Amino acid sequence: MQYALLLLAVLAVAGCGSAPPQSPADVRRDRMVETGDRAQRAVARGELERAAMLYAEALRQAESIEDFGATGLYALNLAAVRQALGEADAADRALAKVLDAPRRHDGARLAEAAGRRAQLALDAGRLDATEAWLERAERECGAPACGARTALLGLRGRLVLERGSAEEARQYAKRALDASRADANREEEANALRLDGRAAARLGHAGEAEKQLNQALDIDKELALPRKIAQDLLELAEAALLRGDRAVASEYGDRALEVSRAAGARPQQEAARRLMEKLR
């Protein structure tokens, strides 16, 4: 009797231990999500080229089964990685997958995509295009699903600063800082501080600029974000230059070059090189 019970128990455990059957559709979806996971791990390791390749593959898989949610997600992720690699055209093409089919995606996705396109335009110095895309992003970004509100505030601040209104940019930076602290969004907190520092530098307040930028640097170091660290160091070099301290500026420039080189961050590396040439 005891043996029979033991046998039954073993059979029951074996039954529980077997994997539930999967349909071919589930297998396809699993593979797609797995590719996305691998891309995510590549991003975490800083292997952006590989991440871009994997996101492109995940996007293809999502498109092949017409999964609009996944298509939007992987298109946005691919665009983010391409942008980080300094490949603006490729990033733009990925965003078109979302922005050219607005009926297939919800407002939050559209806001993310429009916001990123605004960012690409801002990086390229196309301020009118930035304004247009930013307006669309702000229109699409409805609470509470849209998590890009704080980032859009920061982008608006950057646009205003590029247009020459440093005072107004500082107001946007303040709003972005408050919003980021309310959301416990440390990355945006550092972004807001960096924007404030840059705006203060434009106004000639070198000391204040350095204070804000150092706070941003501390957060970025805490979060271990190499590209942002390089950016902070570059801004600090500019602020030191504003004070007329070329030696300190040169030191910050050196550090920025070192960080961006180690992280393989091409745009920051080029910016650091330009700064060092200016300092020579």
Place this chain on the structure above:
Amino acid sequence: MKLQDRMTSNLREITLASRLFLALAALSLCVAVALLAWYQGAFTPTLRVVFFAGTADGMYQGMAVKLVGFKVGAVDGISINNDLRVRVTLKIDRKYVPMIDAGATIRLAREGLIGGNVLEIRPGSGDAGPITRQSILRYEREPSIETAAATLVDQMTPIVINVTQITEYFSNPESEFRQAIRNVNRTAASLNEASGELKKLIAVTADRVDRGEARLGAALDTAGRLMNSAEASVAVMDRSLRRIDAALPGIASKMDESLENIRATSETVRRMVNGELTAVVGETGGLVSDSADVMRGAKRAWPVSGLVEPRQELLLRLDSGGGLSPVPVGGPAGR
């Protein structure tokens, strides 16, 4: 007395029970051994065939013998002959015997890129009829990637040597070719000089003929000398060109040889890429895909499923500073 009877009876019962238990244990052991023997093919009628190999590397007793992917037997024994040939005896399941002809070939192959070795039976033409007891089969080893690479290196070596020789020949200042070219250059220069002189002389001659000068004879003499000199130069040039002409067939033949070697090598590379490497890559791809499927299955199975964190899709959200910060995706995002 009564107590003693009861004790005796109890002892008898215990003895009986222990004997019964022992008998059951012995019976179970016998059944287990029989099952194991059956599983190992001890009761399967088999036929023994033989093949000879140059080396026993990669072979071992009990190794699987496969026919079109099915296990049809195993290696029964490996021994070495006096003439240093390895004799391998195979035990083939009788039910597969009609499918294997005496002209079949045994091949040592690898199961996948990282799999173990197996002996594969490649069917023959069928003319020799099915295998019989102690039939001797032909044996061949599957060419490995290492062998293919070594072949490639062997084929590349003469090409490199030829190219080096040709380059040395052309670059050597003492070679006939370089000397001939130098001569041609020198001769062309002196001809050019002579031609200038001749042109001047002809102009002077024409002028003097027009004026009927008596010194015409002397001028014609000079022209004659110059013509002789030009003739000598042309002779030198002719000799040089002849030498080049003589050297060229050798060079051309070397070039032909090199081109033929390159053609043969590219054919090997093409075969490797189209055949052997494709198969290896294909098998690797299948292996990776299978492993991924196994991992997926294991992750979904209890109790591992309880230890693996549920999947969460992540969005690299918009970051006003251009960063890459992943956040979990909340709710459906597609329409």
